[in-house]
Amino acid sequence: MKDAEENNNYRIAVPLAFENVFSHFYFAENKTDLPITKTLLPSFQTILVFNFGSRAFLKSEQNNILEVEKCLVLGPIKQAFDYTLDPGSEILVANFKEDAFYRFFGNVLFDALPIHPDALIQKNCFTTLWEELKEIANTKDRVNYILEFCKPYLREQNTIISLLSDFKEDNLNPIKAIASKINQSERNIQLNQKKFFGYTVKEVNRYERFLKAVEVIQKNAVGSIITDWITVVDQCGYYDQSQLIHDFKYYMNISPTKFLKFQNDICSSKAD
Template sequence: MKYFTFKPPPVLASFVRYYWALEHDVSAELPYVHRTMADGCAEMIFHYKGRFDEVIEDGTTELSFTSGVSGPSRRFRRFRIAEDFGIFGVYLYPFAIPALFGIPSREVSDQMPDIVNIFGNQGAELEEKIMLAADNVARVEIISGFLKACLVRQQPHEPAVFSVINRIINDNGLTNVPDLAAQSFLSTRQFERKFKAFSGFSPKLFTRIIRFHAALNAYGDNGRSLTEIAYDCGYYDQSHFIHEFKTFSGQHPKEYFSGKSESTGYRDV
């Protein structure tokens, strides 16, 4: 398995966290199963080689999109593939959805719409270019050009809630949200409405998901116990940590941190 990340150009850095690519030859270990976790951020995803089936809770499968947008999500999903694959992704801040695409984040939260459903003919053209690109460096150039055009077309302003969302992400969900709301000079109702439009979730749920991701990112740090990770990430006891982890991942943290989880293959590259 090969996993790569690429920095966005400076003009897009306020909206794009990074680009990524994941490639794998599954011939020796069929099928390959991947689990996605709850995430406060959104992604654009392009399957330029191979195509996954989503494994539904009852064990049936549905063919996933070739290209699409994965909105901010409070749920986990499982995908399976029995052929070699290549995926290119754009990891976005949640407010990039309304700022660049003119769509409230709440409209795509917990959803995975096809790229054509979002962008119409422009989406179909973008998908074709990404699929036919010579390599991932070329894909970075193609998607950067597309997003720059969105930036010019939308000319987004940056309301105070952008800073609040960034602060929560940078502080790993340990931020005092009421204090940040007060600093934004909005009433509680106005703040929560704007926050949900730009993040897809209420401030409380968004903070929980970001804190959960801070715990995920402790993977590979073998010097800390699960209890230490739980306290460092702001959980008040281990049972609280286990409950939140299972809610957003469908797994016990022991399974995830064992290194044998469906969720961690790319982290071991």
């Protein structure tokens, strides 16, 4: 278990009172003598990253390098990116759920991300919060401190967003169904979805199809089952194998077979 101790990383669940704000928190640290690089799967969530140790870096598909100094907000994460933890790095990541990022930061353009969160609210709240968190040794206590910090800032969901968030009818188009239910135009529902969530229903449906393929491949890998790509295509609703490959190239810039090979270097920010 030496490797697990040196590469300590785990998820932290949130209390029921915050389950519509954060899906979970994620902690990772590097206690080795060498940098550790992982690939983070797209999650369509917006994340807030705190760095309490030495340097941590993010690298986009376009090879743009971004250093996480104290705190950084980015997303929604629609494509995979690499992150590197230098020896002594220690990060804590808050994963915003659905429209919670907008409810917290207000009228923010998602296209402006990544950015230091203080720039979004034009105050030094997060720099101060980082300094206070750094003095707290226990990770769970840090999470509780962040949750208390959030309470005064969260806005209520509006009616349209509540309906979108709670929509469970897989066989229905949520935009059409909600527009009909509240007697508004489909265009207005679409605009609200994009504004508050940072993505469209069409985008997230494509992502969920890709995620289903990832889960099938990972399940096969865990069970030492040889992956039949035709079966994956059929199970996940793809037209053909080329469409499956296209989605893997789009989201991760690698083929499905390479994804299968590099399982140990890939992680997901989605809650279990």
